[in-house]
Amino acid sequence: MAQDKVKIVSVMNEKGCCVKPNEISIGDGTYSPLSRHxxxxxxxxxxxxxxxxxxxxxxxxxxxxxxxxxxxxxxxxxxxxxxxxxxxxxxxx
Structure with missing residues (x-):
């Protein structure tokens, strides 16, 4: 049975920082590589x-x-x- 929810996860970006997805981190590129323009x-x-x-x-x-x-x-x-x-x-x- 498929879930109707997506789990939000932090990622370790190329700078070694653990980053949660939000408007700022996605917009400035720090939530990468899981976001794109x-x-x-x-x-x-x-x-x-x-x-x-x-x-x-x-x-x-x-x-x-x-x-x-x-x-x-x-x-x-x-x-x-x-x-x-x-x-x-x-x-x-």
Whole structure:
């Protein structure tokens, strides 16, 4: 019978430190090798011409959606990176 729970474990990273997974340790890379970055690339023309692509990108970057992103197990972008990306998105029209 399969369990419906995932056990959170600390790992010893390459620096020899025992690290628990959390938004900070995953975001700064100290919880490795069990975490990785997830990138998505958007075609500039699609961003400009396709309202759905633009809406999805804005949703993903919106401050108010950080809770939803974390509730499904993802770690949102660091705030300074999200801010820079939102600013760049605003200039693309």
């Amino acid at each position: 997830l990138y998505f690339y958007i075609n500039k023309q699609s961003l400009i011409n396709n309202d759905d692509v633009r809406a999805f990108t804005k949703y993903f970057l919106a401050r108010e959606n950080r809770f939803e992103i974390t509730s499904v197990g993802y770690v949102p972008l660091p705030q300074n990176t999200a801010n820079k990306t939102r600013d760049r998105l605003q200039t693309m029209k």
